[in-house]
Structures are given as structure tokens and as C-alpha cells.
Amino acid sequence: MIRFLKLLPSASLFVILGVVVLPSVAAQAADDPSRPIVTKEIDDLITIIEDDGEREKFLQRLRLLKKASEDSTIANTPTTPGATVLQQLSDQVSVAGSRLVQSVETLTTLPGAVVKLFKGLNSTEERGIWLGAIFKILAVLLAGYLTEILIRRLVKRPREAIESTDRETFWSRLPLQIGRFLLELIGIVAAVTVAYALLSATDPGNTTRVIAIALINATALVRLISALMRVALSPRVNKIRLVPVSDETANYWSVWIRRLSVFSVYGYIALETGYLLGFQPELYNVLSSILGLGVLLMLIVLVQQNRRLVAKLISGHNHDSAASLFRKRIGELWNVATIVYLVLVFAVWISDKPGSFLVVVKGSLATIIIIVGAIILGTIVNRLVDRSFRLSDELRTRFPYLEARTNRFVPKIKTIITTLVSLIAVLSILNSWGINVTKWFESELGALITEKVGSIVFIIFIAVAIWEIVSSLIEHTIHRSQSSTERSARLETLLPLARKTLLVVLSVMVTLTVLSELGLNIGPLLAGAGVVGLAIGFGAQSLVKDIITGIFILIEDSISVGDFVDVGGPNGTVESLSIRTLRLRDIEGNVSTIPFSSVNTVLNYTRDYGISLLEIGIAYREDVDQVIEVLKRLGEEMMEDEGLAKDILEPLVVQGIHRLDDSAVTLRARIKTTAGMQWAMRREFFKRMKKRFDELEIEIPFPHQTIYFGADKKGFAQAAPIQIENKPERVKED
Numbered sequence: 139m140i141r142f143l144k145l146l147p148s149a150s151l152f153v154i155l156g157v158v159v160l161p162s163v164a165a166q167a168a169d170d171p172s173r174p175i176v177t178k179e180i181d182d183l184i185t186i187i188e189d190d191g192e193r194e195k196f197l198q199r200l201r202l203l204k205k206a207s208e209d210s211t212i213a214n215t216p217t218t219p220g221a222t223v224l225q226q227l228s229d230q231v232s233v234a235g236s237r238l239v240q241s242v243e244t245l246t247t248l249p250g251a252v253v254k255l256f257k258g259l260n261s262t263e264e265r266g267i268w269l270g271a272i273f274k275i276l277a278v279l280l281a282g283y284l285t286e287i288l289i290r291r292l293v294k295r296p297r298e299a300i301e302s303t304d305r306e307t308f309w310s311r312l313p314l315q316i317g318r319f320l321l322e323l324i325g326i327v328a329a330v331t332v333a334y335a336l337l338s339a340t341d342p343g344n345t346t347r348v349i350a351i352a353l354i355n356a357t358a359l360v361r362l363i364s365a366l367m368r369v370a371l372s373p374r375v376n377k378i379r380l381v382p383v384s385d386e387t388a389n390y391w392s393v394w395i396r397r398l399s400v401f402s403v404y405g406y407i408a409l410e411t412g413y414l415l416g417f418q419p420e421l422y423n424v425l426s427s428i429l430g431l432g433v434l435l436m437l438i439v440l441v442q443q444n445r446r447l448v449a450k451l452i453s454g455h456n457h458d459s460a461a462s463l464f465r466k467r468i469g470e471l472w473n474v475a476t477i478v479y480l481v482l483v484f485a486v487w488i489s490d491k492p493g494s495f496l497v498v499v500k501g502s503l504a505t506i507i508i509i510v511g512a513i514i515l516g517t518i519v520n521r522l523v524d525r526s527f528r529l530s531d532e533l534r535t536r537f538p539y540l541e542a543r544t545n546r547f548v549p550k551i552k553t554i555i556t557t558l559v560s561l562i563a564v565l566s567i568l569n570s571w572g573i574n575v576t577k578w579f580e581s582e583l584g585a586l587i588t589e590k591v592g593s594i595v596f597i598i599f600i601a602v603a604i605w606e607i608v609s610s611l612i613e614h615t616i617h618r619s620q621s622s623t624e625r626s627a628r629l630e631t632l633l634p635l636a637r638k639t640l641l642v643v644l645s646v647m648v649t650l651t652v653l654s655e656l657g658l659n660i661g662p663l664l665a666g667a668g669v670v671g672l673a674i675g676f677g678a679q680s681l682v683k684d685i686i687t688g689i690f691i692l693i694e695d696s697i698s699v700g701d702f703v704d705v706g707g708p709n710g711t712v713e714s715l716s717i718r719t720l721r722l723r724d725i726e727g728n729v730s731t732i733p734f735s736s737v738n739t740v741l742n743y744t745r746d747y748g749i750s751l752l753e754i755g756i757a758y759r760e761d762v763d764q765v766i767e768v769l770k771r772l773g774e775e776m777m778e779d780e781g782l783a784k785d786i787l788e789p790l791v792v793q794g795i796h797r798l799d800d801s802a803v804t805l806r807a808r809i810k811t812t813a814g815m816q817w818a819m820r821r822e823f824f825k826r827m828k829k830r831f832d833e834l835e836i837e838i839p840f841p842h843q844t845i846y847f848g849a850d851k852k853g854f855a856q857a858a859p860i861q862i863e864n865k866p867e868r869v870k871e872d
Contacts, residue, residue, distance in 0.1 A: 271346040278340070278350050279357070282333035286361075289325035297321050301375045311378045315369045318378075322365040330358045352411040356404050363399040367392055394440055401436065405429040423488075430487040437480050445473040497572065504570035512563035519559070520552050527551075593655050601648045605641065612637055635692065635717060680735055684718035687734040696740045702814060704741035705732060747787055748816030750809040752823060755802030757837035762803065765836060766792050769807055772826050776809075782822065785815040790823075802839040 290297075300318045305311045333354045337347065371388040372379040379388065409429060413422045449469035453462075486498050527548050565575050578584040612633045654660050674681075691697055697720065701712045710724035720737065722730045756765050773790025776782050788810035796806035811819045831838055 271342065271349075274337075274340050274342045274346055275350045275353065278333045278337050279353065281336045282329035282354065282357070285332040286325040286329040289328050293321045293324065301378065304377045308380060311380055314378045315372070315380055319365055319369045322368070323362075326358055326361050326365065329361075330354060348411055348414060352407045356407040359403050359407075360396075360399050363403070364396060367395045398433070398436060402429070402433050405432070427488045430484050434480055434484045438477055441473050441476050441480075448472060501571040505567050508563050508566045508570065512559050516556055516559045519555050523548060523551055523555065590655050594652050597648060597651050597655070601644045605644055608640055609637060635715075638717075680733070681718065683735040684733045687737065688715070688718050688720075691734060691737070691740070697742065701745065702743045704743070705737045706739050706741075708732060709741075743816075744813040746813060748811045748813050750811055750816040750819040750823065752807040752809070752820060753796060754805045754807065754827065755799065755839055756805065757801075757839045758803060760803070760836055762795065762805070765805065766794075768830055768834065768836070769805070769827070772823065772830060773807075773809065775826070776819075776823065782819070785812045785819065787811060801841055 297318060300314050300321075303314055305314065333350075337350050337354075342350065370381050371383070371392050373385070373388040373392040376385055376388070381388070383391075406429065409422060409426050412425070449472060452469035452472060453466045483498050483502070568575050579588055615633065650660050650663070653663070692715065697703055697712055697715065699712050699715060703709065703712060703722070705720070705722075708722055708724065708730040710722035710728075710730065712720065713723050713729070714721045718734055720732045720734060722732065724730065754765075754769065756762070769792050770790060777786055777789055786809060790807055790809050792805065792807045794805065795803060797804040809816075809819050809823065828838075830836075
């Protein structure tokens with residue numbers, strides 16, 4: 139019953155409309171003096187058409203009037219775009235001003251029309267007619283309302299089951315909302331069907347039928363808008379709400395949508411119905427202006443109430459980028475721009491230019507639909523991109539650097555997709571407003587530019603794809619080669635150089651191709667580059683030699699990062715290799731940068747494996763076999779040490795006596811170690827050997843010096859005076 143009472147103001151509007159219409163129609167039929175004049179003019183026109191001479195004169199007059207009108211139009215037509223826009227604005231303002239003046243003049247006649255209306259209702263017959271019409275209209279509305287109530291009760295259980303279901307995601311809630319909407323739609327369709335059937339059965343008059351049909355259609359349209367609003371917002375059921383807003387926000391927007399739909403739909407259909415039934419044009423214009431002004435004021439209030447919230451949504455996160463600052467400025471001015479747009483739409487509404495308001499409405503609705511669709515499409519595509527680039531655990535294990543690389547390009551891909559969607563949306567909006575952008579693309583210039591831009595984008599895309607694929611393979615290869623120190627060092631040297639070379643080659647090729655697509659003749663550029671290259675080749679022979687020698691050294695794998703090398707002068711650990719230089723750090727920490735052209739020989743101490751070459755000197759009196767056994771035992775002890783065994787490739791090998799020196803017998807032994815560990819092994823072996831020789835009292839000889847004083851002819855050596863002095867003991871002082 140409450141809903142039926144809510145419809146009474148709208149029903150009253152249409153009843154008053156019918157009451158106003160009948161006197162105006164009667165007045166036009168009885169008092170309009172223009173009807174006989176129109177009949178006489180028609181008779182005169184028939185006479186002119188039937189008479190050949192009169193018809194020719196009439197046609198000449200029409201041609202003269204047409205020519206004068208064309209001359210006047212050409213003379214008054216602006217010749218520049220700015221003047222055209224100003225002229226159109228001036229015309230719109232002039233028409234709107236005329237409409238406002240006419241509306242004010244018509245409003246001054248309304249009191250008299252109201253008095254005439256009430257005088258007409260004093261007639262018993264007239265009151266009976268309109269009371270019967272009102273009764274029939276209310277009966278039709280009540281029947282439709284009761285039908286909807288009945289249907290709602292029949293579908294109450296499935297509707298409550300849908301509303302009690304709790305779903306988390308948008309896609310799981312959407313089917314429930316569609317089902318709920320279909321249940322409400324059944325009630326609306328049934329109510330409209332019953333109302334039309336009862337209206338046909340009662341056989342009302344023409345005026346009553348038009349008013350009843352208009353009221354039924356308006357009510358059905360308002361109910362349909364409310365049903366769609368409940369699908370999106372669900373102000374009373376938040377478990378299946380599609381739009382992620384609070385209960386307060388959902389109820390706020392539902393109230394405003396209901397206000398706007400009721401006022402605009404009932405008002406517009408009432409105006410059109412009144413015009414159909416015989417409203418005078420002046421009265422129609424006044425009421426339409428009032429209706430448009432009411433909708434304008436409601437929308438302005440709605441904009442002002444939400445200006446801060448929308449500004450915050452437009453501004454987004456606070457950043458210092460140019461895009462963020464631009465969005466912030468848009469957020470600060472959006473309400474002003476929207477109000478200006480609404481005022482302009484209202485001006486078009488009251489200007490009464492044929493078809494202009496319909497174009498604005500279609501363009502505005504299409505713009506809103508396109509923007510919402512673009513936002514939804516962009517969101518869906520971005521989520522698909524996130525899901526597509528999400529790697530499984532197996533891929534993360536196999537390609538540990540792949541996720542970081544793909545995630546680095548996900549924002550760029552999203553930006554490209556957002557740009558494309560925005561571009562398509564802008565073109566669609568322009569087409570919806572009658573700006574046919576497609577014709578420009580179909581023109582010769584547009585097709586040429588589109589083809590060139592497409593080719594350039596395709597070339598850049600292919601180059602980026604090649605770069606990313608090669609870079610990913612390089613990083614994957616380096617990661618897999620880390621188990622082998624030697625191979626990893628070489629690859630860490632060669633592959634970054636190959637990647638840099640590929641970057642240079644791709645950059646040059648893409649640049650030349652893009653310039654060629656833009657229409658530039660790259661032949662002279664290539665010739666100039668060849669001349670420059672030749673000049674550089676002659677003038678920088680040392681540089682070219684460095685590069686070529688470096689390439690061959692790297693290809694032959696003579697040197698890798700981490701090797702300890704001697705290049706015929708400086709020696710040290712290789713820290714880095716470029717395309718033309720070698721950088722070494724010696725044992726004291728000094729860094730040497732050596733051009734490859736000055737490298738004649740390379741002595742690499744850390745290639746494949748190392749040999750700790752041991753030369754041990756013992757006294758002549760020592761037992762050589764005993765010492766060899768001691769050395770072998772020391773080698774076995776080192777093999778048994780877990781900290782040393784991993785770097786010993788083969789056991790100690792004693793090769794035997796290497797030399798007989800002046801004061802020592804020199805033995806030679808060797809230990810095969812991993813690359814770079816030979817020096818550490820030799821130091822460890824000598825430490826252990828010294829301790830063991832001290833324990834076994836094996837002498838490690840050192841140089842001795844014998845003093846010879848000479849001899850006489852008889853062979854006796856001259857005596858050397860020796861004096862031994864006893865040092866006095868120190869007396870301790872008390």
C-alpha cells in the first residue's frame with residue numbers, strides 16, 4: 139500500500155494534465171480564428187497550382203526568395219572556425235533568451251488559465267466525465283500494483299534464498315544478481331500486462347487512454363531503473379553487492395537515482411503526453427524549461443555533495459610525477475567542468491533546436507557507457523595480464539631470474555594496454571558526438587600515418603622481444619653455469635659482452651629502420667657511416683687491434699674473470715674484461731689496466747688444475763729413504779683432512795732426488811690441486827713438514843761458511859790467536 143501511495147503524486151500529475159488538456163483543446167476548437175484563414179489559403183494555393191500562368195509566377199517568386207535567402211546566408215556566414223563557433227554560441231544564447239522571455243510571458247497567463255479551468259469544472263457533466271476518467275486510471279494502476287504484489291509474494295522464497303547467499307567475488311555474485319533482477323522483472327512485466335488488459339477492457343476515451351498509457355509506461359520505466367539500481371548497489375543486501383561500497387554509500391546513491399528517475403521520467407512523459415493531447419506550444423515550452431531546470435539543480439547539488447570524494451578518487455596516490463599532478467588538477471576542477479557542461483546541456487534543452495538535445499543526450503549517454511566500459515575492460519585485461527605473468531613454483535625454481543624480469547615489464551604492458559583502451563575510448567566518444575574519425579583514418583594521409591606508426595610499433599616490438607628473449611637466455615645460462623667455476627667465469631665474461639653487442643646492433647638497426655619508415659633516405663647515412671668507420675679504422679688502429687685481440691682471447695678462452703694470470707709483465711687476479719682491456723689486481727692490491735694489444739703471452743695459473751711443486755732440502759748425512767717415507771706420510775695426512783681433501787685432486791707424489799746442491803740434497807714432490815689452490819697447499823705442506831722434521835731431528839740444511847787462514851810451505855796452517863774474555867758478573871744492588 140505504501141508503494142501505491144508513492145505513485146499518487148505521479149498519478150495526480152497526469153490527472154491534472156488531462157484536466158488542463160480538455161479545456162485547451164476545446165478552446166482551440168472554438169476560439170481559434172486561424173482555422174478559416176488556413177482554409178482560404180489552401181484554396182488559393184490549389185487555384186495557383188491549377189493555373190499554369192499563376193503557377194509559373196509563383197515558382198519565380200519562390201526562386202527569388204531562395205536566392206535572396208542564400209545570398210543573405212553566405213553574407214552572414216563566418217569565414218573562420220573561431221567566428222563560426224562564436225556565431226553558433228551567439229545563436230544558441232539568442233534562442234535561449236527568447237525561450238526564457240517567452241516562458242515568463244506564458245507564466246503570466248497561467249492564473250487566468252487556472253481560473254478558466256475551475257470554472258469549467260463547475261459543470262456537473264464535466265465533473266462526471268473527469269471523475270470517471272480518474273477512477274479508470276486509478277483502477278488500472280491499482281490492478282497493476284496488486285499484480286506486482288502478488289508476483290513478489292510468489293517469488294519471495296527464491297528471492298530471499300538469493301539474498302541470503304554470501305559470495306566474495308564479483309563474478310560469483312553476478313549470477314545471483316541477474317537471477318534477482320529476472321524475478322523483479324517478472325513482476326514488472328506482469329503488472330504492465332494486467333494494466334494494459336484492464337485498460338482495453340474498460341474502453342476509456344482517447345484522452346483517458348493516452349494519460350493511462352503514459353502513466354503505465356512511466357511507472358514501468360521507473361521500476362525498471364530501480365531494479366537495475368538494486369542489481370548494482372543492493373542497498374539492503376550487502377552480501378551480493380556488485381559495487382564495493384559501504385551500506386551508507388549504497389543507500390545514498392539509490393535515493394538519488396530514485397529521485398532523478400521519478401522526477402525526470404514522469405515529468406518528461408507528462409510533457410510529451412500533454413503535447414500529444416493538445417498543449418499549446420508556449421505552455422509546453424514553459425513546462426519543459428521548468429523540468430530541465432529542476433533536473434539541472436538536482437544534478438548540481440549531487441555534484442557539489444560529491445566533489446571531494448570524486449576529487450580524491452581522480453587524484454589517486456600522491457606522487458611527484460607529471461601524470462599525478464595532472465590528475466590532481468583534474469580532481470580540483472572536475473566539479474566546475476561538470477556544472478558548466480550541465481548548464482550547456484540545459485541551454486541546448488531550452489534552445490528548442492530540432493534534434494540538438496537528442497544529439498547531446500545520445501552523446502552523453504554514449505560517453506558514460508564508453509568510459510565505464512573502458513574502465514571495466516582495462517581492469518579485466520590488467521587482471522588477465524597479472525594472471526598470465528604469474529609463474530608456477532616449478533618455473534621459479536628452473537628460472538629464478540625470470541620472475542623478476544617479467545615483473546619488470548608488467549607495469550609497462552599495463553601502461554600500453556591502458557593507453558590503447560583509452561585511445562579506442564576517445565575515438566569512440568568522438569564518433570558518438572558526430573565527429574567521424576574513421577573517415578580520417580580512411581583518407582590517404584590517415585592511412586599513410588597509420589601504416590607508418592603500425593610498422594614502427596611492430597619493429598620496436600620485435601626488437602624488444604628479441605632483446606628480452608636473448609637476455610633471459612643469457613641470465614638463465616649464467617645461473618646454470620654457476621656450478622662450474624671455470625665455465626661460469628668464462629660465461630660471465632662473454633655473455634655480458636654479447637648482450638652489449640646485441641643491444642648496439644638492435645639499436646642501430648631499429649634506428650635506421652624507423653628513419654626509413656619515416657621517409658628519410660638512409661643511403662647517404664649508411665655511406666657516411668662507412669666513411670666514418672673507415673676513418674676510424676685508420677686513425678684508431680691501436681683501438682681496433684685491442685678489440686680484435688680481445689675478441690680472439692675471449693673466444694679461445696685464454697683468460698676469464700677470476701683467473702690468476704701473468705701477461706708478460708704485471709700479474710694478478712683478473713677482475714674484469716672489456717672489449718679492449720684487461721684489468722688485474724696483484725697480491726698487494728694494486729690494479730693494472732692492460733690493453734689487449736700489449737698482451738703477447740698469457741700465463742694462466744688457474745686453468746683446469748694446479749700443481750704444488752715442492753723442493754725439499756735435507757742434509758747429506760740424512761737417510762733419503764726415511765725422509766721420502768716421512769713426506770709420503772704427510773701427504774696421506776693431508777688427504778685425510780676434510781678441509782684440505784676437497785682441493786687435492788691426486789695424492790702426494792715424491793719424484794726422488796732432484797739435485798745435489800752445495801750443502802743439501804734436494805728432493806722433489808708434487809701435489810695436484812684444484813685451480814688456484816696450489817700455493818695454499820704448498821704453504822700447508824711446508825708447515826706440517828717443518829714440525830715433523832723437528833720432531834724426528836731431520837736437519838734442514840742452511841748455508842755454512844768456513845774461514846781459511848792460509849798455510850805455509852810445509853802445509854801447516856798459521857795459528858789464529860783466540861782470546862776468550864769472561865764478562866764480569868753484574869753486582870745486584872740492594
